[in-house]
């Protein structure tokens with residue numbers, strides 16, 4: 001019997017051999033079918049409270065460090081900011097301005113509790129939101145795979161990058177079907193973006209947090225940028 005840890009580790013490792021495995025990752029739609037009401041219900045019921053767990057905080061600290069490296073004191077736009085975990089990490093490091101949007105007002109109500117003069121949170125669907133400016137960092141942390149056409153959305157948002165700006169995309173692999181969908185997205189993104197940096201983490205699970213997670217963060221630049 002092959003355990004889930006091994007499946008996730010194998011999926012994560014398979015990204016290093018995209019040419020061999022490319023034909024496998026061709027999904028056109030994923031397992032996620034969320035509408036706004038479902039996000040509201042789940043955030044209100046505490047279904048996403050784990051986003052502030054120690055493991056998720058480590059993920060956001062790493063992401064914030066990466067944003068700092070590529071966009072020191074930069075203007076940051078986060079799509080699908082949830083309860084504001086990344087903004088909290090960025091605040092500690094001192095960013096010039098941060099705009100976070102999310103479809104869920106219940107999530108934003110919690111994010112706004114930790115706001116400051118440099119941060120703004122807006123309720124808006126990612127698919128139709130028109131950013132009011134241009135940015136040094138545009139972040140999709142565990143959000144891109146909920147959108148109908150992830151690659152098209154990332155291309156659209158890349159038009160709002162400053163000339164030296166970068167996109168930051170993170171996706172956690174949590175199972176086989178989920179993993180194939182996310183690897184299909186990475187595959188599509190390869191046509192439009194070059195990878196400036198990549199960090200892969202594998203968490204095998206522990207007694208306090210039994211679910212294994214394989215997590216990838218990529219820093220991307222448009223190929224024509």
Ligand SMILES: C[S@@+](CC[C@H](N)C(=O)[O-])C[C@H]1O[C@@H](n2cnc3c(N)ncnc32)[C@H](O)[C@@H]1O
Nearest residue numbers: 039080081082085102103104125126141142146
């Ligand atoms: C898994 S949570 C991640 C939240 C946050 N980025 C983090 O890492 O803690 C996904 C977030 O994407 C938001 N989201 C999903 N679909 C969206 C859409 N179409 N437009 C805007 N936000 C969306 C959800 O409300 C939720 O807050």
